[in-house]
Amino acid sequence: MSKKHNKAQKLIDSSKKYPLDEAIKLLKKTSYARFDETVEIHFNLQETGLKGEVSLPHGIGKELRVVVADDKVLDKIEQGTIDFDVLIASPSFMPRLVKFAKVLGPKGLMPNPKTGTISDKPEEAAKKFKGGALRYKSEAKYPLLHQAVGKLSFADKNLIENIESLMNAVGVKNIKNAYLSATMSPSIQLSIVGSS
Template structure:
């Protein structure tokens, strides 16, 4: 080993494994710091390798990465390949409040919503509730005891509604096949029912399929047509709710005619089966009927 003194620094050269490595004496602190930095870099490198390597689920032990450092692996979970998708928020629809016109608000004040009227009182009042320019329909709306009620009635006075009644023949079958259903009631002779059966899916949902229960299958279909042409009404509850909605005339009828038509219809349904009755025009508020005053 040889030493050379230059400006108060001593360079010492010593031979290590056949190589001459110069060393500066007097700077031991610098050398220690360099060694610590090298160790720190080495430990960081090992730590990075440990992070990149796959980790088993359920491990709970420290992994040594250096003299003074360790990493604890606790119940690592496998990473998902796909990030969770954000759900799109659907725009909420604003509820629109229906506002009635001035004419409706005016006639509404004429009806006492807390009162139950007799048929005579209601028939007189309903004539005053007309606001539309056309001949409004007089309607009865009933809450009944159960679903499935139905029947027929021949009202004392015409409802003003034109009912189209058709009789099944070969020409009509061709129209039905083409999708033309320009009738309200269909009457058939028993001999045509086998031919009509293939249209059951078209006529059935619309309530147009001839049925012996409602009298639309007859050996004398012409007589049935005359009966319905006079204004015989067929009524029934809604399919899933115990409600009946029926037109019984027009506002152009007299008070007495409206009263008699309403009384006849309510009698056909049966007072004991009715829970609530409201009479109204097409464009008017409803008038509650007193069931106790029904005949």
């Protein structure tokens, strides 16, 4: 570990669980990177297989590239160009996407009703995703969930609102413990009211 990381680690009491507002202030204080770090939250959950969708009020600081499947998009995929983060399709368009399942599936881009990317109204679904909706999913074999919740440059209030939105979507009762970190910072354990 670097000297800067060790110095930052000394500012954090690893035996303490910090309230969310205090943890965010401490996270900003221990940041030493020269770029706008991504703030992440890590949950130890009660069980595996937890997934869902949440709309963070302030986004995560990254603009999602959302497209609705059409002939133009299919041509691009066929040529090997994937210039989107979310692909939305109508149920009637799905048979035409099947031949691209081996390309889109492993990247998590194949439209799926469980993730809300297959919709009778694809334009409305696209607006929802562009508006800050994101999918979360725990690890397959372990009850862990890692999710970006914003950038270190966000106002404390905005980070708190994003984190609380995610916690409410996951369900506080499903969270054993939570840790907050930035791209290059030590993690800070959070005290969560109502968790088991």
